[in-house]
Amino acid sequence: MMTAPSQGKQKRSAFLLFLFSFLLLIAGIISSLKWGQAAISWRTLYEAVTYQGNDKAHLYIQTLRLPRAIMAFVVGVHLALAGLLTQLITRNPLASPHIFGINAGASFAVVIGLVAIDGLSLFGSIAFAFVGAALGALLVWSLAGSRQQHVRLALAGIAVHFLLSSLTEGMIILNQHSTDSILFWLVGSLSSVVWGDVHSILPFTVISLVVLIPMIPSFRLLLMDDAVATGLGQRIAVVRAVGGLLVIALAGSAVALCGPIGFLCLIVPHIARYLVGGRLAVLVPLTGLLGGCMLVYADWISKFIAFPYESPVGIVTAVIGGPFFIYLARRSKSRGMAE
Structure with missing residues (x-):
């Protein structure tokens, strides 16, 4: 049983961690607003964010950089929480909307909508993304079978991801009138x-x-064995279904607006879990905060990869997330062999 001094120490550590993450987020947003293709002075930046000016530089920050920074934070929160929920639902450390086929399914459905319907509205794209995300997840789940082992589920997700990605690219090749904008969106861009x-x-x-x-x-019931949770009188299937719907809503809306930004939903939950352990009351908000923070910085870095031209933010997250996924897969395989 945890003593009162240790509980107080944990609370102080969590508070300091949240404070540091919040300050890091503010620094990232300020950096995103100030540095980029156009040089902005500190005075102009202050006047723009406080809406005290309306010249060209102020409007540039207010209408382009500010919504982009806010969207980076919101989408980062969506993807990080969707990744955490996917890992909880499947009890699989390798699971994420990207690897689980959700992002690829949403992307495929959105491209179908853009090609089939001329002038597809924003909410129409979101609706297509939701349907595609659900179908992608169901396809992976069915391919993994009843005994959904960690590596087997990940391999099924990767197979579905590449299948849907190939079909998406094929549709783009056959409809080259909108290839440029769709290709940039498919890598993940803000x-x-x-x-x-x-x-x-x-x-x-x-x-x-x-x-x-x-x-x-x-x-928290998802952390237990299903038989134990059911024995306690809990409806584990309902909890898992609600979690699945949340994943589709969070990941589907993010993909519809900014494209399939990969691997962030896999990386951030593991970082948050390493920092605070499995306490969901702390893990959930920290995961969302770190996800928003990471995507703000990734988007800022993407501005300088091919400066002065823009690069998709998905390039940055893929460079970080690819090796991280290989590390997790190897660790999961070693644990499975040890058991």
């Missing part, structure tokens, strides 16, 4: 974000958090 996109994703953020936060005690 470069074309405007305030309308921010306003479109925020309702999904609010609704998902309103459902997720009260469900945190129930999600």
Whole structure:
């Protein structure tokens, strides 16, 4: 049993960790607003964010850089929480919306909508993304079989991911009239974000958090064996279904607006779990905060990869996430052999 001094120490450590992460986020947003293709002075930046000026430089920050930074944070929160929930639902450290076929399914469905419907609306893209995300997840789940071992589930997800990605690329080749914009979107990009996109994703953020936060005690059941949880009188299938719907809502809306930004949903939950352990009451908010923070910095770095031209943020997350996934897969395989 944990003593009062150790509990107080844990609370202070968690508070300092959240404070540091928040300050890191603020520094990332300020960096994203100040440095980029155009040089901005500190005075101009202050006047722009406080809406005390309306010349060209102020409007550039207010209408381009500011919504982009906010969208990077919100999408980072979506993807990180979707990754954490996917790992909880499957009890699989290798699971994520990207590897689980959700992102690829959403991307495939959105491209179908863009090709089939001329002038597809933003909410139409989101609707297609939700359907594609659900179908992608069901396909992976069915291929993995009833005994969904960690590596087997990951391999099924990778197979479905490459299948849907190939079909998506084939559709783009056959419909080259919109190839340039779709290809940039497919890698994951925040470069074309405007305030309308921010306003479109925020309702999904609010609704998902309103459902997720009260469900945190129930999600602890997913850490137990299904037989034990059922024996305690808990409806584990309902909890898992709600978690799946949250994953689709969070990942689907993010993909519809910014493309399939890979690996962030896999990396961040592991970093947060390493910092605070498995306490979901602390793990869930820290995962969201770190996810938003990481994507803000990744988007800022993407501005300088091919400076002065823009690069998709998905390049940065893939460079970080690829080796990290290989490390997790090797560690999971070693543990499986040891057991």
